[in-house]
Amino acid sequence: MKKPLFFLTVLFSLIVQARAQQTPGKFTIEINxxxxxxxxxxxxxxxxxxxxxxxxxxxxxxxxxxxxxxxxxxxxxxxxxxxxxxxxxxxxxxxxxxxxxxxxxxxxxxxxxxxxxxxxxxxxxxxxxxxxxxxxxxxxxxxxxxxxxxxxxxxxxxxxxxxxxxxxxxxxxxxxxxxxxxxxxxxxxxxxxxxxxxxxxxxxxxxxxxxxxxxxxxxxxxxSHSRHQFKPVTLSEKQLSSREGLYVSGKDTVVITAQNGGLMAKHGPHTTPLKAAAPDIFYWAEKLPMDVEFTKEGFVLRRDVEERFRKIK
Structure with missing residues (x-):
């Protein structure tokens, strides 16, 4: 059985009224x-x-x-x-x-x-x-x-x-x-x-x-101190190529290759250029403490969290 037109009109009116009750507001925290x-x-x-x-x-x-x-x-x-x-x-x-x-x-x-x-x-x-x-x-x-x-x-x-x-x-x-x-x-x-x-x-x-x-x-x-900024150093081709390989952490994989005097880190569809700050430290943002530190086993990726990758080949 079809609902009466009056019932539908009242229902629509209630819905409009309910929506109209929402008004914007803002909560501000003050710090003296x-x-x-x-x-x-x-x-x-x-x-x-x-x-x-x-x-x-x-x-x-x-x-x-x-x-x-x-x-x-x-x-x-x-x-x-x-x-x-x-x-x-x-x-x-x-x-x-x-x-x-x-x-x-x-x-x-x-x-x-x-x-x-x-x-x-x-x-x-x-x-x-x-x-x-x-x-x-x-x-x-x-x-x-x-x-x-x-x-x-x-x-x-x-x-x-x-x-x-x-x-x-x-x-x-x-x-x-x-x-x-x-x-x-x-x-x-x-x-x-x-x-x-x-x-x-x-x-x-x-x-x-x-x-x-x-x-x-x-x-x-x-x-006497200024905000940290990585300072690039020049590494030999032998030093760079020693870092090449496939690294894993859980289900994550990263492929490291040596290119243009630095390293390229490929993670899924993303590729990030890494510059050397030391033989074992590479970075991708000069003024942010985000880096890759190579170890005997692989490397440690430090951003918001610390993640360890193991070299498998």
Whole structure:
């Protein structure tokens, strides 16, 4: 039996009304921060400046930016110290730091101010030390060097920071964050080609930041670094041809051939040119920590994840 016209009309009206109830909206996350521009910033419009992102500890969290000024760089700035770089000191509204929110904050700062992309540095204390390790592991391509203080991270992610200079600090008598939290990260980094420094204050407790930030050698060390960039080297035909072959990892296969003074990696329909940075290290993006490291058994492919390939012929 056919449905009455009145029933169909009402049904159509209900459907239209239901659809009309959907309206666009937007959720915005706000991050409050302190900003300090160096002397001379306003004098020109072309010069780009280094930037240091500072992450505070848990005691300074909340919605009052004055709390951020009680330690480290914000405190020194409040006392009149002048730095030759931009200082950005965000405030966490809760416990912990969200790496992706901090990354989006950095992108916004770069749009608004003249930031030298190759000289962006990251440091933090306690909760901010944990935040430093976390953000650096998530976006190692962003920073030129990092200085985590009395924090810790995930040692399994240390390989992502293999090209990132690290100067870590901790108090030997820290009873809030044990020194082993930093030691694990340093131990995990050392097998890689990393510049790693670890300063332990024998008599310091949790406050290992006051002495650290009062020492200008930290800032000299930070500013001595620029963002990692692979430097191409020339290898002999014999060195290149020794890398040729078929490599497998699970169901993935990669064919490596020597061409034009480098290597070509064929993976399915995709072919990627690889340049040499060392006899056993090849890369395909100068400023991104993505590389192929050859071993006796095959090679390790490091991008977002680490994947090992075995040479079968």
């Amino acid at each position: 921060y302190l900003l300090a521009l160096p002397e001379g910033y306003a004098a020109g419009t072309a010069k780009k400046w280094p930037l240091v992102l500072f992450l505070h500890g848990s005691g300074e969290s909340g919605n009052d930016l004055e709390k951020v000024k009680v330690h480290a760089l914000p405190k020194l700035l409040e006392e009149g110290k002048k730095f030759p770089f931009i200082v950005v000191s965000p405030q966490s509204s809760g416990f912990g730091w969200d790496a992706e929110q901090l990354y989006r904050l950095l992108l916004d700062i770069k749009k608004k101010y003249r930031v030298d992309d190759d000289r962006v540095y990251l440091t933090g204390l306690s909760m901010g030390g944990f935040g430093t390790w976390s953000l650096a592991a998530r976006h190692p391509e962003t920073f030129a060097a990092i200085a985590p203080i009395c924090g810790g991270g995930n040692p399994e992610e240390a390989w992502k920071m293999r090209y990132l200079p690290v100067w870590c600090f901790h108090g030997a008598k820290d009873n809030v964050v044990p020194i082993t939290a930093s030691q694990r990260m340093i131990t995990a980094l050392k097998p890689f080609r990393s510049e790693v420094k670890f300063t332990v204050y024998p008599e310091a407790g949790h406050d290992s930041w006051t002495e650290t930030y009062n020492n200008d050698s930290l800032y000299t060390w930070l500013l």
